[in-house]
Amino acid sequence: MAAKTVVVVGGGLAGLMTTMKLAEAGVKVKLVSIVPVKRSHSVCAQGGINGAVNLRGENDSPYLHFEDTITGGDFLNHQPPVMRMAERAPAIIYLLDRMGVPFNRTHEGMLSFRRFGGTLKHRTAYAGATTGQQLLYALDEQVRRYETAGMVHKYEGYEFLGIVKDANGNCRGVTVQNLRTMEIEGLASDAVVIASGGNGLIFGRSTNSIINTGSPVSICYQQGALYGNPEMVQIHPTAIPGEDKCRLISESVRGEGGRLWTPRDPMDSRKPTDIPEKDRWYFCEELDPVYGNLLSRDIVSFSIYCVCRMGKGVQGKQQVYLDITHLHESKGGPYTRQIINDKLEGVLEIYEKFMREDPIEVPMRIYPAVHYTMGGLWVDYEKGHDTAIDIDSPRNQMTNIPGLYAAGECEYQYHGANRLGANALLSCLYGGEIAAQGIQAYLKQADVSGEDAEALVAKAVQEKRAEYNDLKKSNGTENPYRLHAELSDIMWNSCGIWRTQKELLEAQPKLNDLAERAKKCALLDDSGWSNQAVPFVRSVQNMIEQSKAIVAGAIIRNESRGAHFKMDTPDRNDAEWLKSTLASYTPDGPQFTFEPIDCCYIAPRARKYRINQNQIVKEIMGEDYLKSVGGA
Numbered sequence: 001m002a003a004k005t006v007v008v009v010g011g012g013l014a015g016l017m018t019t020m021k022l023a024e025a026g027v028k029v030k031l032v033s034i035v036p037v038k039r040s041h042s043v044c045a046q047g048g049i050n051g052a053v054n055l056r057g058e059n060d061s062p063y064l065h066f067e068d069t070i071t072g073g074d075f076l077n078h079q080p081p082v083m084r085m086a087e088r089a090p091a092i093i094y095l096l097d098r099m100g101v102p103f104n105r106t107h108e109g110m111l112s113f114r115r116f117g118g119t120l121k122h123r124t125a126y127a128g129a130t131t132g133q134q135l136l137y138a139l140d141e142q143v144r145r146y147e148t149a150g151m152v153h154k155y156e157g158y159e160f161l162g163i164v165k166d167a168n169g170n171c172r173g174v175t176v177q178n179l180r181t182m183e184i185e186g187l188a189s190d191a192v193v194i195a196s197g198g199n200g201l202i203f204g205r206s207t208n209s210i211i212n213t214g215s216p217v218s219i220c221y222q223q224g225a226l227y228g229n230p231e232m233v234q235i236h237p238t239a240i241p242g243e244d245k246c247r248l249i250s251e252s253v254r255g256e257g258g259r260l261w262t263p264r265d266p267m268d269s270r271k272p273t274d275i276p277e278k279d280r281w282y283f284c285e286e287l288d289p290v291y292g293n294l295l296s297r298d299i300v301s302f303s304i305y306c307v308c309r310m311g312k313g314v315q316g317k318q319q320v321y322l323d324i325t326h327l328h329e330s331k332g333g334p335y336t337r338q339i340i341n342d343k344l345e346g347v348l349e350i351y352e353k354f355m356r357e358d359p360i361e362v363p364m365r366i367y368p369a370v371h372y373t374m375g376g377l378w379v380d381y382e383k384g385h386d387t388a389i390d391i392d393s394p395r396n397q398m399t400n401i402p403g404l405y406a407a408g409e410c411e412y413q414y415h416g417a418n419r420l421g422a423n424a425l426l427s428c429l430y431g432g433e434i435a436a437q438g439i440q441a442y443l444k445q446a447d448v449s450g451e452d453a454e455a456l457v458a459k460a461v462q463e464k465r466a467e468y469n470d471l472k473k474s475n476g477t478e479n480p481y482r483l484h485a486e487l488s489d490i491m492w493n494s495c496g497i498w499r500t501q502k503e504l505l506e507a508q509p510k511l512n513d514l515a516e517r518a519k520k521c522a523l524l525d526d527s528g529w530s531n532q533a534v535p536f537v538r539s540v541q542n543m544i545e546q547s548k549a550i551v552a553g554a555i556i557r558n559e560s561r562g563a564h565f566k567m568d569t570p571d572r573n574d575a576e577w578l579k580s581t582l583a584s585y586t587p588d589g590p591q592f593t594f595e596p597i598d599c600c601y602i603a604p605r606a607r608k609y610r611i612n613q614n615q616i617v618k619e620i621m622g623e624d625y626l627k628s629v630g631g632a
């Protein structure tokens with residue numbers, strides 16, 4: 001029997017893991033990526049990957065990792081898939097180690113683990129501060145072996161345009177566009193995996209790369225796939241705001257002992273290193289003395305935001321200090337410059353390059369930035385014996401469209417309302433692994449013999465060519481780059497870290513208006529070679545549709561949970577909202593259904609941090625302020 005073929009859209013960690021596992025099992029893969037796979041956004045990941053290996057003898061365990069992930073996610077994650085992911089994490093780290101990832105080591109030659117947010121354990125394996133790059137390159141080498149063996153064919157520089165379904169609704173291939181020749185092609189297959197990463201560009205400046213438009217998710221959503229928890233967007237506490245993007249300063253900096261503070265007098269004109277301890281406000285450490293600077297991300301970001309909103313940031317500006325100067329031996333700390341660099345060089349270099357200050361000598365100035373999307377394509381799982389995942393079920397990682405799978409940041413499964421730091425790389429690799437297993441089961445049983453996939457994709461290619469030619473002729477009045485700027489302003493101001501029902505409702509007509517205007521763009525470039533204008537217009541249209549779902553999800557979720565904090569309803573409401581929001585696309589706007597959360601291992605309870613956003617507002621801003629902005 002001829003080998004089965006699967007299209008994988010995305011060559012980041014999730015896509016490469018899926019590809020490697022499928023090829024290993026004898027399934028042929030057509031791997032599509034808009035950029036060369038080694039430039040996928042996973043390459044930016046700095047801090048590390050979680051796995052409860054417990055080499056420090058801290059009594060850590062996959063169970064505690066599971067529990068931290070669920071608490072971090074504010075109980076919005078289905079528990080069986082998270083449990084399986086936490087159980088697989090140590091094996092995945094050892095697999096990467098065997099592939100040659102240069103993880104940092106202890107003096108004894110053991111893997112070194114650092115602390116990250118939302119946990120009290122040392123659970124994060126790391127390769128300096130360039131972990132994503134090391135992981136991506138290791139997997140890329142594995143995939144190249146299968147490429148040489150004829151099992152993998154890469155389509156680098158190709159943009160995903162849509163899935164192709166047969167009459168029964170099964171996914172049978174995709175259409176793509178070669179971004180050099182602008183030729184549109186069809187790739188027939190027996191199943192498709194979307195592994196296209198996040199959508200930070202919706203918010204304009206974020207820690208993401210400019211390819212992170214989320215277009216493939218938006219396209220699948222517009223073609224009938226469910227979009228889970230769209231309102232859940234993570235804002236990372238520590239980034240360097242820039243004109244083009246916000247550069248991440250990884251949580252590993254706090255994991256290694258970095259402290260957040262502002263001067264008690266924000267206008268204090270002394271150099272930060274001359275300000276004595278008594279005149280510094282270590283606000284996170286005051287808010288929660290146990291977790292301190294390693295509270296979960298949603299809480300730390302929110303604290304910084306509130307501090308700055310009250311004019312208490314450094315010099316009254318939108319900035320606070322992230323300080324590691326005390327770690328150096330010259331300030332009485334435990335480390336030499338070389339040891340600090342062994343742990344953090346990649347990220348400290350970024351700071352020095354863009355801010356022209358040495359962060360070992362001078363505290364860094366940072367502010368929160370959009371970073372990650374917990375929401376994404378809805379994917380399924382199946383429980384087998386008792387409550388555990390049936391790893392051979394075709395349902396694992398499958399969307400509601402048969403034969404369409406998703407893995408990595410583009411899907412919604414593992415992080416609930418807030419992702420724990422260093423759990424993303426893990427969920428990409430675990431998601432890719434279990435997706436490949438699910439697809440193999442699907443390929444054995446799926447009955448897709450009725451229609452010829454080649455004929456189906458050929459027809460879809462004709463339609464996409466017609467759409468492209470129409471778009472290329474567009475000679476309206478709107479500038480797509482300006483539309484994108486307006487979109488990101490709406491999204492950051494109305495649906496960012498600080499949400500109110502009123503502002504969210506006001507955002508809706510603005511998005512509808514943008515969607516209409518995006519149909520009338522002025523074509524800035526009509527060339528037939530490497531045309532950049534048409535793909536950008538397409539992305540803007542897709543980002544607007546996705547934004548409508550994000551805002552509508554935030555409106556409908558009438559509570560606060562994890563990264564979603566709404567001033568009008570500042571508390572978590574398990575009685576009504578222990579459920580995922582599932583958006584379905586309609587031309588008139590998103591429609592929602594709801595899915596109860598599977599809490600089969602631990603019952604929802606208050607998070608274990610001393611503080612939550614509602615209390616932060618009260619402690620930092622005062623009760624009156626909360627009332628004045630319409631809060632409880």
Ligand SMILES: Cc1cc2nc3c(=O)[nH]c(=O)nc-3n(C[C@H](O)[C@H](O)[C@H](O)COP(=O)(O)OP(=O)(O)OC[C@H]3O[C@@H](n4cnc5c(N)ncnc54)[C@H](O)[C@@H]3O)c2cc1C
Nearest residue numbers: 010011012013014034042047048160197408409422424425
């Ligand atoms: C600066 C930064 C640092 C981070 N550090 C950490 C960390 O230390 N630990 C951690 O756990 N997580 C970290 N994260 C999060 C983590 O890196 C990402 O969630 C993860 O790498 C995403 O991997 P992915 O495979 O899902 O997608 P990506 O790596 O983003 O890959 C997406 C793939 O899809 C392709 N693609 C996208 N759009 C299209 C399209 N339209 N057509 C065709 N192909 C397309 C791209 O070419 C790419 O190959 C960090 C994130 C950022 C932004």
